[in-house]
Amino acid sequence: MNKIKSIFNKKYNLLWPVLLMAVLVYGCTTNKKNNNKIINTFPGWAIGPFKRINSANPILTPDKKIKFMDPIRKADVLWEGKHTFNPAAVVRNDTIFLLYRAEDFIGKYKGTSRIGLAWSTNGITFNRLDHPVLYPDNDPQKKYEWEGGTEDPRVVQDSSGIFYMTYTAYDGTTARLCEATSKNLHEWTKHGPVFAKAYHGKYINLWSKSGAIVTKKEGDRMVAKKINGKYWMYWGDSDIYLATSKNLTDWKPVQNSNGKLMPVLKPRKNHFDSGLVESGPPAMITPKGILLIYNSMNAPDSGDVHIPVGTYSAGQALFSKANPKQLLKRMKTDFFHPEKSYEIKGQVNNVTFLEGLAPFKKKWYLYYGAADSTVCVAIYNPKS
Ligand SMILES: *[C@@H]1O[C@H](CO)[C@@H](O)[C@H](O)[C@H]1NC(C)=O
Numbered sequence: 001m002n003k004i005k006s007i008f009n010k011k012y013n014l015l016w017p018v019l020l021m022a023v024l025v026y027g028c029t030t031n032k033k034n035n036n037k038i039i040n041t042f043p044g045w046a047i048g049p050f051k052r053i054n055s056a057n058p059i060l061t062p063d064k065k066i067k068f069m070d071p072i073r074k075a076d077v078l079w080e081g082k083h084t085f086n087p088a089a090v091v092r093n094d095t096i097f098l099l100y101r102a103e104d105f106i107g108k109y110k111g112t113s114r115i116g117l118a119w120s121t122n123g124i125t126f127n128r129l130d131h132p133v134l135y136p137d138n139d140p141q142k143k144y145e146w147e148g149g150t151e152d153p154r155v156v157q158d159s160s161g162i163f164y165m166t167y168t169a170y171d172g173t174t175a176r177l178c179e180a181t182s183k184n185l186h187e188w189t190k191h192g193p194v195f196a197k198a199y200h201g202k203y204i205n206l207w208s209k210s211g212a213i214v215t216k217k218e219g220d221r222m223v224a225k226k227i228n229g230k231y232w233m234y235w236g237d238s239d240i241y242l243a244t245s246k247n248l249t250d251w252k253p254v255q256n257s258n259g260k261l262m263p264v265l266k267p268r269k270n271h272f273d274s275g276l277v278e279s280g281p282p283a284m285i286t287p288k289g290i291l292l293i294y295n296s297m298n299a300p301d302s303g304d305v306h307i308p309v310g311t312y313s314a315g316q317a318l319f320s321k322a323n324p325k326q327l328l329k330r331m332k333t334d335f336f337h338p339e340k341s342y343e344i345k346g347q348v349n350n351v352t353f354l355e356g357l358a359p360f361k362k363k364w365y366l367y368y369g370a371a372d373s374t375v376c377v378a379i380y381n382p383k384s
């Protein structure tokens with residue numbers, strides 16, 4: 001300390017104005033005060049900013065006419081009659097595919113969820129199949145999936161091109177993170193709860209959601225990558241945890257030394273992410289570390305007073321590539337939050353829920369659920 005001081009005092013007096021300017025400029029570009037609300041510009045390690053395509057949003061809304069013969073009810077249901085939201089995104093050649101959650105409005109919960117498939121060659125206008133591609137059926141997973149349904153997919157692929165979907169199975173009591181695989185995105189094989197085998201079934205009845213497998217961009221594909229000999233997945237919807245896998249289908253939650261789940265990201269008081277944190281789209285390896293976009297909720301008591309209570313907005317966190325448990329950086333403020341009428345009002349008000357991120361035509365397409373009701377898109381153009 002003293003040494004530095006004396007250097008500045010004696011030798012480098014001329015440097016002071018320069019340093020002062022640098023500090024001022026730095027201060028102005030990183031934090032702008034606006035009614036005491038801190039708005040930080042994008043840190044270099046994060047991805048974005050993303051611009052809504054407001055003229056096109058929402059890009060997917062319920063088709064209230066298409067019927068599906070539900071194999072459990074043995075009756076036709078308007079399978080996406082109520083809402084379409086929370087999509088995963090995958091690019092194959094020149095086409096972007098969305099796997100989205102669709103709800104009907106019947107049964108015990110006035111809404112069973114199924115997963116539908118839509119596709120587009122411009123990322124904005126989509127066609128869709130008239131039937132769901134993953135849904136509760138008379139199969140071994142029915143006990144986990146009926147009658148809440150199958151929800152909130154995220155999709156990655158392995159180096160051979162097989163697709164892996166993590167999704168939530170909801171029996172009405174417990175949400176369980178499950179997985180399915182596919183070669184073509186429309187025929188899926190279910191593999192059941194991802195934590196079923198780990199530690200002799202210790203976590204089979206654990207409430208679990210939101211599996212964001214660590215990937216790396218290869219062209220327009222997001223390919224699952226091993227680190228230290230294993231695949232990694234961030235998951236959870238209160239704190240965020242980790243799990244590892246040898247084959248991308250059976251996963252083992254990372255525990256601490258006393259055998260408890262080890263959180264790697266927690267909510268922060270007085271911030272947008274005070275109520276909970278929940279993995280967003282698949283995580284990705286970047287030059288600076290593993291980038292995780294996460295969703296979060298503002299808490300009623302200990303939250304950010306500038307943001308309506310219960311608001312779902314999104315942040316970004318960076319973890320070490322050498323040690324995926326180690327948090328390196330985290331945004332101070334959200335980078336995406338409800339602003340538009342279609343995000344403010346819906347099945348659940350004030351929700352932007354990010355699940356699909358795809359590199360496509362030299363841009364990044366971010367797909368999200370708006371107000372748990374529709375699917376919307378925002379784009380980041382690295383060149384602009
Ligand atoms: C992509 O295009 C190439 C050739 O243009 C073709 O060989 C390949 O099968 C296509 N991949 C998919 C997933 O359609």
Ligand SMILES: *[C@@H]1O[C@H](CO)[C@@H](O)[C@H](O)[C@H]1NC(C)=O
Nearest residue numbers: 191197245246247248249250
């Ligand atoms: C994945 O590996 C686990 C053992 O770690 C094994 O029990 C399971 O059958 C494998 N699953 C597939 C689909 O290969």
Ligand SMILES: *[C@@H]1O[C@H](CO)[C@@H](O)[C@H](O)[C@H]1NC(C)=O
Nearest residue numbers: 308309310338339344349350
């Ligand atoms: C949602 O946010 C808006 C401000 O954008 C606020 O006026 C409204 O009260 C909020 N709704 C709920 C249900 O909190």
